[in-house]
Amino acid sequence: MAETVKYLLDESRLPKTWYNLAADLPKPLPPVLHPGTGQPIGPGDLAPLFPMALIMQEVSTEREIEIPEPVREVYRQWRPSPLFRARRLEKALQTPAKIYYKYEGVSPAGSHKPNTAVAQAFYNKQEGVKKLSTETGAGQWGSALAFAGALFGLDVQVFMVKVSYDQKPYRRALMETYGARCIASPSNQTQSGKAILAQRADHPGSLGIAISEAVEVAAQSDDTKYSLGSVLNHVLLHQTVVGQEAMAQLEMAGDYPDMIVGCTGGGSNFAGIAFPFLGAQLRGGKKVRIVAVEPAACPSLTRGKYAYDFGDTGHLTPLVKMHTLGSTFTPPGFHAGGLRYHGMAPMVSHIKELGLIDAVSYHQIQCFEAGVRFARAEGIVPAPEANHAVKGAIDEALKCKAEGKTRTILFNLCGHGHFDMQAYTDYFAGKLTDQSYDESELAMALAGLPSVAEPA
Amino acid sequence: MAETVKYLLDESRLPKTWYNLAADLPKPLPPVLHPGTGQPIGPGDLAPLFPMALIMQEVSTEREIEIPEPVREVYRQWRPSPLFRARRLEKALQTPAKIYYKYEGVSPAGSHKPNTAVAQAFYNKQEGVKKLSTETGAGQWGSALAFAGALFGLDVQVFMVKVSYDQKPYRRALMETYGARCIASPSNQTQSGKAILAQRADHPGSLGIAISEAVEVAAQSDDTKYSLGSVLNHVLLHQTVVGQEAMAQLEMAGDYPDMIVGCTGGGSNFAGIAFPFLGAQLRGGKKVRIVAVEPAACPSLTRGKYAYDFGDTGHLTPLVKMHTLGSTFTPPGFHAGGLRYHGMAPMVSHIKELGLIDAVSYHQIQCFEAGVRFARAEGIVPAPEANHAVKGAIDEALKCKAEGKTRTILFNLCGHGHFDMQAYTDYFAGKLTDQSYDESELAMALAGLPSVAEPA
Numbered sequence: 001m002a003e004t005v006k007y008l009l010d011e012s013r014l015p016k017t018w019y020n021l022a023a024d025l026p027k028p029l030p031p032v033l034h035p036g037t038g039q040p041i042g043p044g045d046l047a048p049l050f051p052m053a054l055i056m057q058e059v060s061t062e063r064e065i066e067i068p069e070p071v072r073e074v075y076r077q078w079r080p081s082p083l084f085r086a087r088r089l090e091k092a093l094q095t096p097a098k099i100y101y102k103y104e105g106v107s108p109a110g111s112h113k114p115n116t117a118v119a120q121a122f123y124n125k126q127e128g129v130k131k132l133s134t135e136t137g138a139g140q141w142g143s144a145l146a147f148a149g150a151l152f153g154l155d156v157q158v159f160m161v162k163v164s165y166d167q168k169p170y171r172r173a174l175m176e177t178y179g180a181r182c183i184a185s186p187s188n189q190t191q192s193g194k195a196i197l198a199q200r201a202d203h204p205g206s207l208g209i210a211i212s213e214a215v216e217v218a219a220q221s222d223d224t225k226y227s228l229g230s231v232l233n234h235v236l237l238h239q240t241v242v243g244q245e246a247m248a249q250l251e252m253a254g255d256y257p258d259m260i261v262g263c264t265g266g267g268s269n270f271a272g273i274a275f276p277f278l279g280a281q282l283r284g285g286k287k288v289r290i291v292a293v294e295p296a297a298c299p300s301l302t303r304g305k306y307a308y309d310f311g312d313t314g315h316l317t318p319l320v321k322m323h324t325l326g327s328t329f330t331p332p333g334f335h336a337g338g339l340r341y342h343g344m345a346p347m348v349s350h351i352k353e354l355g356l357i358d359a360v361s362y363h364q365i366q367c368f369e370a371g372v373r374f375a376r377a378e379g380i381v382p383a384p385e386a387n388h389a390v391k392g393a394i395d396e397a398l399k400c401k402a403e404g405k406t407r408t409i410l411f412n413l414c415g416h417g418h419f420d421m422q423a424y425t426d427y428f429a430g431k432l433t434d435q436s437y438d439e440s441e442l443a444m445a446l447a448g449l450p451s452v453a454e455p456a
Numbered sequence: 457m458a459e460t461v462k463y464l465l466d467e468s469r470l471p472k473t474w475y476n477l478a479a480d481l482p483k484p485l486p487p488v489l490h491p492g493t494g495q496p497i498g499p500g501d502l503a504p505l506f507p508m509a510l511i512m513q514e515v516s517t518e519r520e521i522e523i524p525e526p527v528r529e530v531y532r533q534w535r536p537s538p539l540f541r542a543r544r545l546e547k548a549l550q551t552p553a554k555i556y557y558k559y560e561g562v563s564p565a566g567s568h569k570p571n572t573a574v575a576q577a578f579y580n581k582q583e584g585v586k587k588l589s590t591e592t593g594a595g596q597w598g599s600a601l602a603f604a605g606a607l608f609g610l611d612v613q614v615f616m617v618k619v620s621y622d623q624k625p626y627r628r629a630l631m632e633t634y635g636a637r638c639i640a641s642p643s644n645q646t647q648s649g650k651a652i653l654a655q656r657a658d659h660p661g662s663l664g665i666a667i668s669e670a671v672e673v674a675a676q677s678d679d680t681k682y683s684l685g686s687v688l689n690h691v692l693l694h695q696t697v698v699g700q701e702a703m704a705q706l707e708m709a710g711d712y713p714d715m716i717v718g719c720t721g722g723g724s725n726f727a728g729i730a731f732p733f734l735g736a737q738l739r740g741g742k743k744v745r746i747v748a749v750e751p752a753a754c755p756s757l758t759r760g761k762y763a764y765d766f767g768d769t770g771h772l773t774p775l776v777k778m779h780t781l782g783s784t785f786t787p788p789g790f791h792a793g794g795l796r797y798h799g800m801a802p803m804v805s806h807i808k809e810l811g812l813i814d815a816v817s818y819h820q821i822q823c824f825e826a827g828v829r830f831a832r833a834e835g836i837v838p839a840p841e842a843n844h845a846v847k848g849a850i851d852e853a854l855k856c857k858a859e860g861k862t863r864t865i866l867f868n869l870c871g872h873g874h875f876d877m878q879a880y881t882d883y884f885a886g887k888l889t890d891q892s893y894d895e896s897e898l899a900m901a902l903a904g905l906p907s908v909a910e911p912a
Contacts, residue, residue, distance in 0.1 A: 003529040008464070075458040077540070077835065084533070087609070105560065108835030110874070150832045151544070177831050179881050375604045375633050379564030380535065415576035418566070418874035421626035424633050 004088050004378060007249040009080035009426040014072060021239040021275045021347060022233065023063035024282040025430070029233075029350050030321040030454045032071050033308060038452045041318050048219050049226040051127040054120065054138035057234040063279075065237065074118045074151060085248035088379040090397070097400035098255065099393060101413045102246045102273060104411040105380065109174075111415030112269045113144030120227050120245060121148035130223040131155040135185065135210030137291065138337030139163055139171025140383070140415055141229030146180035157224075158175035159185035159193075159213045162205035164337050170320045172254045178425070185210040190215060192216050192314040206330055207210040207341050212314025219316070220261040230266025231311065231322075243456025245411060247276055253326055257410040259289040259396060263358070263388035265291075265338045268344030273412035278356060292348065293392035295367075297437055298331035300324060300344040301352055309454045319452055320347040324447025325437075332435035334364045335423035361433035362390065367391045371417070384423050458704035460834060463705040465536035468902040470528060475696040476729045477803060478689065479519035485689075485806050486910045487776040487826035494908045496709045497774050504675050505682040507583040509789065513690040519735075521693065530574045530607060535697065539870060545785025545833040546853070547756055553631040553856035554711065555849060557869045558702045558729060561836065564631075564818070567871030568725045569600030572694035576683050585887075586679040587611040588604045591641065591666030591720075594620055594629025594793030596839070597685030598870055599746055613680075615641035615649075618661035619795050627875050640703050641666040647772040649674050653829050663797050668770025675745045675772070686722025687767065687801045688780075693730025702866060703732055711734060715852060718842035720815070722814035723796045729868035734812060746813040746844030748804065749848035751823075753893055754787035755779060756800040757808055759817035764908045765799060778805040781856030781893075788891035794841040794856035798901070816848065819890035823847045824883040827873070839871040840879050 007383030022029065043055045050058070054146035057065060067075075086099040104112035124132060132154050136142030140157040149156035158180055165172060165184040172182045185205045186193040192212035196203050203209075211228075218226035228235060250256055260277055274290045281287055294301055304323035311317035313327055323344040325331075331340045344352075351357050364384070371387035373394065374380070384388055393411040400407050417424065426432050478485065487496035499511045506592040507515075513521060523531075542555040560568035565773040579587060588610050592598030605612035614636055621628060621640040628638045630869035640660045642649040648668035652659050659665075667684075674682035684691060706712055715734055718726030730746045737743055750757055760779035767773035769783055779800040781787075787796050800808075807813050820840070829850065830836070838846055856863050872882065882888050 006467070006532055006534075008467070011464070011849050012463070076462055077460050108837075151835065169881060171883040173877040173884070174837065176884055177828055178835075179832050246480075320619075360788050372633055376635050379603050379607065379634075381630065381633050385869050416874075418872075421629040421875070425625060425629040428629065428632055 005085040007083040007252050009245060009248055011076055014075060014079055015067065015241050015244045015431065017064035018308035019276045019279055020060055020063055020065055020239045021207050022061045022218045023281055024279045025043050025368065026282065027354065029346060030038065033319040033452055035310070035319050035450065036313065039259055045318070050216065051123045051129060051225060052126065053123040053137055056235045057237055058232060068122060071119050071122050075241065076242060078108065080245045083246055085253065089374060092373065092377045093394065093397050093401065095397040095401040096404065096406040097397040097399055098371045098406065098408045098411045100408070102242055103380065104242060104269070104348055105416035109144040109147045110418060111140045111144065111383065112239060112242060113141050113242055113273060114147060115272065116229065116268065117148035119238045121152040121154055125152040125154060129154065129225045131157065132227045133157045133214040133217040134158045134227045135207060135214045137161050137207045137340055139168055139419065140164055140338055141173060142182065143174045144229065145227055146175040148178060148180035150178045153367060156180035157217065157283060157325055158182045159210040159212050160185065161185055161207060162203065162321065162323065163333065167422070168419065174419065186214060191217045206261045208313030208327055211312035212316050215312060215316045217373045223378040227295040230268040231343065233347055235268050236271035236275065236345055239268045242272035242273050242412060243274060243276035246273060248370055250410070253410050257288055258407040259291060259409055261291045261293060261389050261392040261396065261409065262347065262413065263339065263385050264292040264294045264344065265385060266341050267348035269412050269414035271345060271348060271406060272390045273410070274385050278351065291392055292357055292359040293388040294359060295334060295335050295388060295434055298325065298340050299361045300342065302361045305343065305344055305446050305449065306349060306353055307449050309449055311343060319450060321454060322346045323352065325442055326448055327447055329442060330446035331437055333406050334435065336364065336383040336388065339388065362391050362399045365432050365434050368432060370394050378414065381417040382413055383417045384420050386414050463539040463708050464670060465701055465704055467532055469657045469704055470531060470536055471523065471697050471700045473522050474693045475732045476516055476519055476521055476693055478733055480735045482738065483810065486634065487803060489908055490774040491771065491775050493765070496911060501774070504670065507579045508584060509579040509583065511522045511733045513693055514688060516605060518699060522814060527575050527578050528615060531697065534564065534703045537562050538637040539702055541709065542834055543831060548829065548833045549850065549853050549857065551853040551857040552860065552862040554707065554854040554862065554864045556864070558698055559836065560698060560725070561869065561872035565600040565603045566874060567596045567600065567684045567839065568728060569597050569694060571697055571728065571824035572685065572691045572724065573600035573604035576904045577610055579799065580681050581608040583611060585681045587612065587613065588683045589613045589670040589673040589680055590683045590685065591615045591663060591670045593617050593663045593796055595624055595875065596794055598636070599627060599634070600685065601628045601683055602634035603805070603908050604632040605636060606634045612636035613645065613673065613763040614638045615666040617641055617663060617666050618659065619789065623878065624875065626833060630875065641669050643669060646672045656847065658678055658684060662769060664769030664783055667768035668772050671768060671772045678739060682771045687799065688726040689803055690725050692727035692803055693799055695724045696731050698728035698868060699732035701769055701828060711864050712742060713744055714863040715747060715865055717747045717749060717839050717848040717852065717865065717867040717872065719795065719846050720748040720750045720800065720804065721841060722797050723804035723866050725800060725870035727804060729866070734807065747848055748815040749844040750817045751789050751790060751792055751844065752794045752817040752819045753891055754781065754796050755817045756798065757819045760800065761902050761905065762805060762809055763905050765872065765905055766809060769800060775906060777910060778802045779808065780897055780905070782904055784904055785898060785901035787893055790891065791876065792844065793821065795842040795844065818847050821888050821890050825851050825887060836869065837873040839873045840867055842870050
């Protein structure tokens with residue numbers, strides 16, 4: 001039997017800084033705009049929502065940003081996370097490719113999300129904040145922030161998309177075990193929620209609506225701030241511990257990736273694994289092919305428009321330039337709830353426009369096929385989101401086989417599927433379907449994009 | 457905030473041998489008896505059920521038994537597992553005690569069970585076996601053997617106690633993801649199952665019945681062997697990697713336990729953490745207080761009789777001397793399904809009789825209270841079984857606080873609770889109850905013990 005090889009870094013190798021891609025971009029990011037004036041916003045505009053330390057990270061162009069020691073102390077519970085060479089999978093695929101995966105499911109909440117949740121909780125605590133409000137889709141982010149809140153003594157209130165709240169009671173139980181409060185969204189606790197419920201009492205909710213509710217709660221209270229689990233620059237920044245560690249671990253293995261694969265919903269786990277390598281490339285290092293894998297039912301990078309849009313359905317957020325399907329777009333139901341967002345991180349969108357990364361999309365059934373294949377070889381059951389990365393990596397490995405080429409593939413296994421077994425049950429029972437989005441709804445959502453242009 | 461400290465061993469420190477307590481026992485284990493003759497059985501009697509390598513381990517008195525390299529290769533995917541100093545929990549309890557926990561939830565199947573599942577799959581494969589049959593209660597063992605079977609190319613058939621099969625569909629989904637077949641027990645696929653169903657068509661099943669079914673399947677087929685996840689000497693043996701690693705990790709920490717706490721169902725995770733320390737004590741090392749924590753609703757060590765009994769309800773197994781509640785005893789329903797077994801490992805029972813360990817029992821609600829307290833401090837949600845060990849450790853730490861004593865407590869956190877969130881949901885909803893077993897049923901079950909005495 002082939003041996004799955006684990007590369008573990010000593011704790012002394014835990015990164016001391018986060019890596020900021022903004023420092024190495026060939027062209028700066030378009031500014032964030034005020035929806036009323038169409039003009040760039042300043043740090044003060046964001047102060048009701050975020051602590052100043054995070055706002056400064058959001059706009060920073062420093063290459064290295066120090067990770068506070070209390071954050072590193074928490075990271076050390078599960079970091080550096082393992083990098084595996086998937087030799088059992090390679091053997092099962094009979095591929096000459098070398099497949100490595102970074103495994104973020106070892107965190108207490110089971111995904112990469114605590115990398116930023118812990119940092120956000122720390123900075124909020126430091127600035128005297130008492131409560132955090134946030135949204136969650138499938139529940140990975142909500143659990144991560146609940147975990148971080150428990151450690152730093154912050155009250156956490158999570159607006160969970162109603163359909164997930166009903167379908168995934170165990171994610172809710174996990175958040176409550178950590179002491180957080182979980183509310184089905186749309187709720188009658190906010191104006192945004194009430195407005196939606198007035199239109200349709202049984203509305204299933206969406207990430208865009210839940211964001212509106214969480215933002216509203218934070219904006220209206222002095223001791224409450226808002227916390228977002230993906231999309232924003234500072235969130236992507238915090239995830240770069242993943243790629244930095246992977247780089248050191250591949251060095252241990254005497255290897256370097258020819259390509260990197262990550263799944264993309266809001267873009268944070270993808271950025272976490274890819275940005276440190278992309279930065280090295282932009283500073284003159286080896287070129288790496290970077291592939292973002294997204295769901296065919298919510299294909300912001302491959303089918304969205306690169307334009308200014310709101311981050312939420314209630315239009316409470318500033319405008320950011322990103323690949324978007326339109327803030328009113330509602331994707332059909334599928335199991336990777338963490339990938340059901342209408343937009344893409346501005347920084348990931350920007351490098352896509354610059355031609356620095358590729359994007360592909362897959363339907364869910366083929367992703368579950370890949371995930372089961374992976375589980376039987378490697379023993380780890382991936383989250384439905386992560387199955388997209390697994391599928392992307394397996395397809396690349398099979399291309400290597402067809403071409404007789406030995407390439408090194410690195411992918412991010414961003415979380416385990418322990419709270420998603422209903423999806424696997426449905427898959428085995430033949431109950432999964434591959435739904436496409438409604439083309440006319442997409443056209444309508446795109447037609448409704450705000451008419452704001454990038455300032456000259 | 458206090459820092460949770462992780463002690464990681466380099467892979468080169470992965471044990472090369474399992475530790476066999478039989479070598480250091482002051483008095484040998486009573487023999488296993490043939491139920492027909494009342495005489496000790498020989499290795500040949502067990503050959504229909506187990507590969508010869510495991511039978512020889514079952515009766516070995518060698519102190520160190522080499523771990524085959526292919527087993528170590530698989531172990532290395534997650535071993536050596538981390539040892540944590542629970543400083544955040546210590547702080548929450550305001551105790552002067554030092555609390556360490558060994559965390560076995562990092563295995564792909566989420567518990568300590570793969571330590572033996574992988575070894576058993578290896579030896580069966582080596583001796584040409586094609587299929588393994590087994591039973592599972594809550595599903596931890598079934599998932600572990602399904603995982604190991606997938607790696608070694610063995611078909612795995614799991615008889616899952618009906619009530620768990622219905623209540624825990626996600627454990628079943630996990631086994632199926634690994635490629636195993638999962639059957640509700642009692643089933644109509646065996647004579648044992650049919651006999652039970654004839655008496656009561658809606659029988660909820662029990663571990664004892666499921667064992668009978670799995671044993672029957674193995675006994676009747678040439679290419680199928682039986683696999684057990686606890687109780688037997690060779691299973692306890694395989695778990696000693698846990699305690700051996702913990703010993704090396706505590707050495708890194710410059711510490712040694714004053715007491716060791718483990719939960720006991722069949723006894724294997726308890727043996728895994730405790731036996732290497734007990735062996736050191738028996739060879740003249742430091743005395744350690746060792747505490748077995750069992751459920752008050754199924755209290756074999758604290759309320760059972762030390763006597764010869766069958767391992768299963770259908771009376772297909774040999775007779776072993778153990779603490780038993782009687783093979784017909786059915787405990788009331790509670791969430792730690794892995795602790796709902798009528799007997800206790802003969803070796804654990806033996807050292808209890810020799811006065812080398814203590815045993816206590818707790819009801820489930822207080823264990824869940826302890827588990828939630830642990831989760832909020834340490835971030836890890838324990839399995840309901842592991843909550844018993846957490847409760848035992850917290851109580852000892854609070855005793856230290858009351859007495860103003862600094863003692864070092866080591867416990868085994870044998871698995872995570874990701875597949876047990878219904879139990880937490882019930883706990884938060886106030887739906888958990890503490891049921892006691894029926895005293896008259898216990899009396900009847902004990903009265904029905906086989907009348908066999910230990911040969912002189």
